[in-house]
Amino acid sequence: MNDIPIRCFLIAHQGPRECQDPIEDHLAELYQLAVSCGLQVVGQKRLKRPKISSQTFYGPGQIEELTLDARAVGARILICDDELSGSQSVAIERLSKMICMDRTRLILKIFEQRAKTKEAKAQVELARLQYELPRLKGVWRHLSRQGGGLGLRGGAGETQLEVERRIYGQKISALKKELSHVQRVRDTQRSGRSPAIPRVALVGYTNAGKTSLLKQLTGAGEPEDLLFATLDTTTRRAWLGPDYDEATGRGTGEPKTCLVSDTVGFIRKLPHQLVAAFRSTLSEVRTSDALLVILDASSLDLRDHLKTVTQTLKTIGCEDNFESQPRILILNQVDKITRPQRLDLARHYPGAIQMSTHDGLGIDELKNWLRELMPGPPKPRDLEWWELGDSRPIVMKNPQRTLVEVKSF
Ligand SMILES: Nc1nc2c(ncn2[C@@H]2O[C@H](COP(=O)(O)OP(=O)(O)OP(=O)(O)O)[C@@H](O)[C@H]2O)c(=O)[nH]1
Ligand SMILES: [Mg+2]
Numbered sequence: 236m237n238d239i240p241i242r243c244f245l246i247a248h249q250g251p252r253e254c255q256d257p258i259e260d261h262l263a264e265l266y267q268l269a270v271s272c273g274l275q276v277v278g279q280k281r282l283k284r285p286k287i288s289s290q291t292f293y294g295p296g297q298i299e300e301l302t303l304d305a306r307a308v309g310a311r312i313l314i315c316d317d318e319l320s321g322s323q324s325v326a327i328e329r330l331s332k333m334i335c336m337d338r339t340r341l342i343l344k345i346f347e348q349r350a351k352t353k354e355a356k357a358q359v360e361l362a363r364l365q366y367e368l369p370r371l372k373g374v375w376r377h378l379s380r381q382g383g384g385l386g387l388r389g390g391a392g393e394t395q396l397e398v399e400r401r402i403y404g405q406k407i408s409a410l411k412k413e414l415s416h417v418q419r420v421r422d423t424q425r426s427g428r429s430p431a432i433p434r435v436a437l438v439g440y441t442n443a444g445k446t447s448l449l450k451q452l453t454g455a456g457e458p459e460d461l462l463f464a465t466l467d468t469t470t471r472r473a474w475l476g477p478d479y480d481e482a483t484g485r486g487t488g489e490p491k492t493c494l495v496s497d498t499v500g501f502i503r504k505l506p507h508q509l510v511a512a513f514r515s516t517l518s519e520v521r522t523s524d525a526l527l528v529i530l531d532a533s534s535l536d537l538r539d540h541l542k543t544v545t546q547t548l549k550t551i552g553c554e555d556n557f558e559s560q561p562r563i564l565i566l567n568q569v570d571k572i573t574r575p576q577r578l579d580l581a582r583h584y585p586g587a588i589q590m591s592t593h594d595g596l597g598i599d600e601l602k603n604w605l606r607e608l609m610p611g612p613p614k615p616r617d618l619e620w621w622e623l624g625d626s627r628p629i630v631m632k633n634p635q636r637t638l639v640e641v642k643s644f
Pocket of ligand 1 (some may be wrong): 281368440441442443444445446447448457458459461462463464465466499500501567568569570571590591592593
């Protein structure tokens with residue numbers, strides 16, 4: 236096996252009204268994605284352009300210039316942060332004589348590399364086919380135009396396109412059927428679990444520390460410094476201490492536990508095909524009794540990450556049910572930031588738990604929050620501003636907060 240990583244060059248479009256900083260941040264994330272895919276990044280470029288070209292996305296002159304830069308540093312793959320159509324990818328490949336991948340395809344490749352279980356493999360395969368299906372036309376139209384060179388003449392490309400589409404359609408239906416069976420099995424298993432034990436799901440931006448927190452709480456899981464290291468759901472029991480309150484002398488002294496599920500992480504522009512394909516895996520999140528929303532507090536894009544996570548949660552059906560599915564925000568990796576930065580975060584996210592899974596900071600606070608979720612009389616709770624969707628009617632108790640009741644499990 237060849238161990239030398241393939242070199243790639245990153246590009247991102249910058250519109251006339253777009254600032255440089257967010258584009259640079261997007262390129263930094265694309266860099267992490269490329270590295271997580273096993274590629275070596277040798278350069279990057281922002282391509283300024285007022286209008287998107289329907290044929291080549293970027294300008295043909297820009298692509299020629301870019302090709303020279305990319306070739307000079309030995310790149311063999313161009314990776315675009317923007318989503319390209321099939322014909323645009325083919326056109327860029329034709330102009331640059333390099334492989335061209337968009338962000339979605341790169342994320343799909345990472346998922347393909349990580350998928351180990353039969354279910355994860357089927358989910359990723361479904362997402363890939365759904366991504367490629369609408370792009371087949373661009374690819375076959377291009378082959379058709381090349382005509383005799385590839386043994387295709389006249390409408391041969393069109394006929395082949397129909398054949399390919401039919402094959403894709405059949406594979407997609409077979410995978411959907413397989414996954415709906417898995418979903419039914421999962422639903423049955425879930426209904427067999429004791430309702431007395433609360434189930435909480437770890438959700439958050441990829442690489443924020445979900446698996447590290449699972450390990451802290453349950454002893455299971457292997458954290459890795461990679462994007463999308465976790466694809467499959469792992470559920471383990473967490474020990475929260477005895478059911479006894481020293482202050483009041485009340486409680487049974489019985490052990491209090493909850494089930495914690497670690498799942499696939501989210502990212503900006505997570506391909507919708509993947510979100511749809513991972514529906515059964517993500518059903519653990521949808522049906523859990525509470526959500527632990529984890530973010531990397533040291534990230535410069537923290538606010539954006541939170542927005543991405545709340546939006547993705549809405550997409551998978553965790554919407555407007557904060558009362559029956561309470562959430563707590565966990566700002567992890569605070570050991571990487573300074574004290575003034577932590578104070579600043581405490582001001583912006585007063586209800587969040589600041590945590591470091593590396594040194595155990597915040598774990599007891601989280602366990603206390605989880606203990607509060609145990610069956611018992613409902614306790615009033617204030618919603619944090621980040622939990623409130625813009626469209627939600629707000630009954631103002633004070634300018635920032637709304638009073639709701641957390642239902643018991
Ligand atoms: N400094 C520091 N690093 C942390 C902390 N928590 C996790 N990490 C590191 O962050 C990286 C990602 O941790 P994981 O727990 O695998 O993150 P994840 O959210 O499960 O990531 P994916 O499964 O890839 O989405 C690993 O290298 C961890 O060692 C923390 O509190 N402090
Ligand atoms: Mg993980």
